[in-house]
Amino acid sequence: MRRWRPHAEQVVTVVTKPQAAPLRRLPGVEGIWVFVAADMAMFAILFVSFMQGRLAEPALFEASRQTLDVNFGGINTLILLTSSWLVALGVVAVRQGRAERLPALLAAALACGLAFMVSKAIEYGGKLAAGITMLTNDFYMFYFTLTGIHLFHVTAGNVVLVVLWVKARNGAFTQDNCVTLECGATYWHMVDLLWIMLFPLLYLLR
């Protein structure tokens, strides 16, 4: 694993020149990818856990699932995908020497992240008002804990976006110096892709 590091560092400067041949490299530092891979593995285990629970009580899971509002899940997916896309655009803009566009893109991505949290709060509020909690049954246990753990990731991601936004406004990121930005972007994309599977799992399996 260590062997790739000097290689990756060499490439950072090469890639920024548009004409250079695209060499194989990971965005950011390798460590963030270790984190992302491990985090995704944990979510995969939780996905399987959920499917096991569903296998044990299919009727209960189906009846409970129908009480969820797919509009919330669908709109939240659109929000996160858009946020992820905005961050990806920001990374490309910086690499192309147009870092002045980055703060606006990050601010828009952050707005999406906050919108996701607001939407989740409304959704949770509705369930709690109806007397449904994570202790109601096994389906809601998974619903609240899996979306809760994911929401925790979203919250952390919003903090990351705030930090990146402040740095970007101070002109911290340039063609030759955007490793931190790439690390934050990689994490945020992971938060997005986990939701892409979590949403159908909880809301759409019939």
Place this chain on the structure above:
Amino acid sequence: MRVEPVAVDYSMWKLLAWTGPVFFIGFFCMWGLLADNFPPMAANTSPQDMWQHYKDLRIPIMVGMSVCMVLGSCYMAFGAAVSRVMRRIEGPEGMLSNLEMMGATITYCPIVVACGIWLVTAMQIDVLSPDMVQTAYYVAWMIIDLAYMVTSWQIIAAAVVFLRDKREKKLVPSWVSWWGFVTVASFFPVSLIPFFKTGPFAFNGLFNFWVAFPTWYVWIVSMSFFIIKAVRRIEIEDGAAQHADSAVHGHAPMAAAR
């Protein structure tokens, strides 16, 4: 009288670094294998079955827990060795090496308390009612698990400092530090254990036992490995620095004196 710089006691440092493996091997064998905690008795076991479990395994649990109460302290000693390696990176004014040492030390507290409760439950099994056995069993689990944030501080402090290491080849590689962040992330769902007796978030569940603890264990094992190597590397670095120093000033090299 001229004040000589205090010599670094590398042998003691190495000895303390080796308490890491003593901890993880000892705990694995005595808590896990001998006291039959792989898997741990499930949270939804009936009081009567819990009582029977302690009755049947009275002696192994008593031996395992009393040894763990002693060996658990090695986590503190290991924390001191890690802390000193961290200080070489962040300097004597750094706070994170202190935080790491306190985190490691306080991590021993829930371990010793929980193992003590399990020990007494086994000791006193003939005078305890099944309900009391179940309560004692839960008390110990809640204490040992929900203290995770103390260990998280330890892990975060170590990760931050080792990532800041400017050496071309870091004393502790980056992936270990990032694995530390993974460990901390895997700890948070442990907060759910009071609420579930079945499923992935029970204290014996797929996530809160079989993911969270092995993740931490991988961190301890890899950190021990690289700390033992780091002490050796620091000794060589210091030797080379002294050698260069004495060559400049015309003294006999310290390394030769040893």
Place this chain on the structure above:
Amino acid sequence: MTTRFGGLHTIWLILMVATCATTWWLSKDSVSAQVGTVAIVLIAAFKIRFVLLHFMELRHAPTPWRLIFEAWVLIATAAILGFYLQTPTAG
């Protein structure tokens, strides 16, 4: 614009349309439960792969790293569909 951003706009558009299709069409009763569900999970897998390859730039990553994440998508999807197809339909 599309070439300047390496096709990111197109990727985003595809992801949005795919999300709308799964949420407001394939999940409805007009599509049979099993066909709809399998399609939804497969579309989710492809969406994840799009995010991995294009947003996270794994298509330019060293092959071992790319394989790890491609394998994650494959294993997670196969496990979910495997369990799903074993579960008796409730409705």
